[in-house]
Amino acid sequence: MARAVTNNRKALNTAIAWSIGILIFFPILWTILTSFKTEAQAISDPPVFLFFDWTLENYTVVQERSNYMRFLWNSVVIAGGSTILGLIIAVPAAWSMAFVPSKRTKDILLWMLSTKMLPAVGVLYPIYLIFIKLGILDTRTGLVIVMMLINLPIIVWMLYTYFREIPVEILEASRMDGATLKEEIIHILTPMAVPGIASTMLLNFILAWNEAFWTLNLTAAKAAPLTAFIASYSSPEGLFYAKLSAASTMAIAPILILGWFSQKQLVRGLTFGAVK
């Protein structure tokens, strides 16, 4: 009897999980479906779900009008570059906070997080002026730096949390065996924290990929990533929803595929240390 209840509960949990999953995924599914409709079908009332004349016309139009590969490459460089640069800075920072904390470590961590509480638009003009002075407006270098800076608090926090789960005795043992600080971080700490570092990397890559305020405001033609590509198909005067959906699908496809293949790593990292 008890087993039957467990099965029922399992079924219920599965049904709830699937319902929530479908609910979350539905906007993406709808965007993908709309991208294969004509503009008239895209706004039809009642909406058509699957039974419509599927067309690739929107993708053809988007390909002809925009240099997709340039936007994609910019996104890859900006998201990848900022994540790697962020990790290079954050790993030693998180190590020191986790293993040799001072009395101000907690305050520093909170202060770092507080920078995320400031609305981005509040510092738009100062950052824009700095970019003009440095000559890095509309460059991938500029965007890599800004993306790294805005995501750095999250990277440090995540790594700090993961590092705290690693027994300090192992590091002490390596020191006893004569490992230098550099060797300790690279050969001892990093391999043990791989799941945490990988999930931090993935999460920050996704955050940088989707970031739309700075990438729109600090770029023009040369360094514009896929967020600008999507924005170029949005129009308040004219029904171009099918084309916008095609552009959106093309923009989210790479990150969706990356997320799909790395979901095990991501879940493992995010639950790292949650159950002891």
Place this chain on the structure above:
Amino acid sequence: MKLKNALFAASALVSVASTAAFAEELTIATVNNGDMIRMQGLTDDFTEKTGHTVEWVTLEENVLRQRVTTDISTKGGAFDVMTIGMYETPIWARNGWLVAMDDMSEEWDADDILPAMRGGLSVDGTLYAAPFYGESSMIMYRTDLMEKAGLEMPDAPTWEFVADAARKMTDKENEIYGICLRGKAGWGENMAFLTATSNAFGARWFDENWTAQFDQPAWKETLEFYVNLMNDAGPPGASTNGFNENLSLFQQGKCGMWIDATVAASFVTNPDDSTVADKVGFALAPNTGLGKNSNWLWAWALGIPAGTQKEAAAKEFVEWATSKEYIELVAANEGWANVPPGARTSLYENENYKDVPFAAMTLESIQSADPQNPTVDPVPYIGVQFAAIPEFAGIATEVGQEFSAALAGQQSVDEALEKAQALTTDAMEAAGY
């Protein structure tokens, strides 16, 4: 012989070098709409003629506005040509941010630009942005539903007639609504429509001393009329409807009348997208007999930021894109119905363009709007559906939220007007008016 060859080679090198020196790469910021996208497709013609190449930055209207404002106010130099509207042009020109367009070539023919457009894009008689296309607003109505209601649309209807017709056309059971109007909050959304409408009712945003006027009877009459009409004959959820939502409703045959931008005419008469393409008539935006119609005036124009390093090439581009030849180029490639409308007088004298069904009403609507004298009583500002001051966009968006809430039934008309008066007064005082 050797000397001759050397001289020839040297002159050839100089020639190539000079061409290369003059060939610039221009970065142009623009909005995503049909006319601008067509222009991007025809850029090769400009490159062939001048040698200059173009990098396009296409953005959604509101994103573009924020982006170019940041750049021009900081002298960022990210763009050589910017697509700007009638609202920004006089403000930016007064700040010295735009290059004057007073030395364009004779062939460009500045006198051919429609006077209303020229007036809205000039400061002290100097043109600061060249109109790429212009628009007003007008009534688009279903001829079959109007006939069924036993009415005939006059060319210049009153609001009384329009309201009566809307109520008669409404058949809510069959999802047909007599009138579709903007309700979505925003200075370029419901406030564009309501400000233009208030002009016809004798209202104004500010008196000559910059005092807010929402506590005056004309605004109450405007807002009450609008809310009552929309409650009786408008579609459900109208407080979230903007241009695209109403376009969608009209194309699906759910609106008897729609008062909005004249550029919508080409969409609603396109049989590929519209189910009512062959049943659409056009009329001037309504009046109340006070001498002003409810139509607005807008232009998307090309401006050159002061301080650009490529001013000469930028001017060449502006001349190309806003010329009579460009209109003919579009007509040859895309047909006369797709040429950018509302900028040049010569377009409306062209026999080919006269066959386009909405051409005459578009011109009449544009000509009936006067940005220098938009209201019945005098005002200290320029602009028909806006006041060309930097504070307007922020204030009008907040006022738009109050009016949208009144339409949604979340507050009364009196409450909305009271809040609008208070917030406008506060903002204007804070700005030092």
